[in-house]
Amino acid sequence: MQGDDRHTERTGQAEQTIACHECDAIHRVPAQLQRREVAHCACCHAELHHHQAANALERCLSLYLSAFILFIIANLFPFITLKLSAQENVSVLLSGPAALFAAGNVDIAALVLLCSIVFPLLTMLGALYLLIPAFFGIHAPATGAVFRLIHRLMPWSMLGIFMLGVIIAVVKLLDMAEIDFGIALAAFVVLLPIMVFAQQYFDSSLFWPPQRRVSGVEMQLRGRASHYRLLHCHTCSYLLRQRDHGEIQHCPRCGDHLHFRKPNSLARTKSLLVTGIMLFIPANLFPVMSVVYFGQDDPSTILGGVAHLVTAGMWPLGLIVFFASIMVPVSKFVAIIFLLHSVRRGSRWRPEDRTRLYRVIEVIGSWSMVDVFVIGLLTSLVQFGGLTTIHPEIGASFFAATVVVTMLATHSFDPRLMWDAMEERKKTGSSNPPISSRRYSHV
Ligand SMILES: [Zn+2]
Ligand SMILES: [Zn+2]
16 A cells, blocks of 8 residues: 555544655544554655554553563563583573673673663553553553663663574584473563564653644645754654753653754764774674683683584584674664765755665564573673683673664664755755655555
8 A cells, every 4th residue: 555645535534744754754544543554654655654543552552561561571480400420500681691691791780781681661550550540541650761772772672682682692502411491481481572572652642732833833834844943852752842042941741852963973872982983893803702611711702603503513503693793783883874974965966865774773673682682691600610600701892882882873873964955956946845655554
């Protein structure tokens, strides 16, 4: 159904005004889409709005409640038990950060703890804090602040990537020791799809009504939000007219700081990118992990770990680690350099594809965390005194910092600058190009 303009079929239906967060185009979209329907931006194809079932609140609440119970089980019961020569090592989810902390790697311990336990837990608790009162028709105190917190934490809540780390760690250990899977691992596996569905249902429409019109703008909006000096809230999608005297404005719904464009976007992205590249070099030169076998230390680098997996016949896993740890960071560096350069030149070359490229690097960036999780898991699982132990090396700290910094670099980049730069260069004199169609697709 992609590419259909069904707007005419729906005349008379309640509509809402949405500005595309990736290209700044303004759209009028039906407040209630049909089942499984998604509205996309006509300029850059970003998702604007998706169908919400009539009982979305109830479904979202039950999913988050189930996720919370499963998450508690996943944290309280044994996750994986490793048996080696009559010795047994039982691990719970917290064992990874605890072992990293004990090994003196406080930075990696904190990162693993935050991304695999603290942030997912805060996301669930925050969602329940808003959803339970909403179910009884009550607007929870500080709804905006909590909604904002959940929105900020979602990209850093990495349960799916952690699970991939578990699979890689387990396969690596299969030929070395006997492995028993605990009830916590089963709960974790069930939790993953539930969290995906819960996050799909969780959006601002559960707590605030659709925005029918923009206050202070009487005319029919067409073109880009910047033409009307409209500020766009990235957290709840609210549109607000910028005041004349240019003071800092906050979203009246969620309280977020509103900016015309992300502040100092290009300079911040550039400096974070340079930092990321500088960290990536020692991350690959120094070993990331050491296996101590009968007192013999065997350090390995990222590429060494990939080579070990491939030579041991585990080439699919080797490819995954190579893709996540080498290909993804390098592709992100190249893509961000290209996007920054295209803004500086005011490039008019395929803006839709460049915006799509930005979307891809935003999604795949966090997958590089998989190697950090694998190191954390192996450190906690393989602790057999004088027999065998695994501990992280300095390269792991550099690599973890690379992942965090490049994720921040992507978040700092404002894709709307590509469209701004293109428009400035065009200089046609017409400041109001019409955008007449929306696209709809079924999922
Ligand atoms: Zn767009
Ligand atoms: Zn807002």
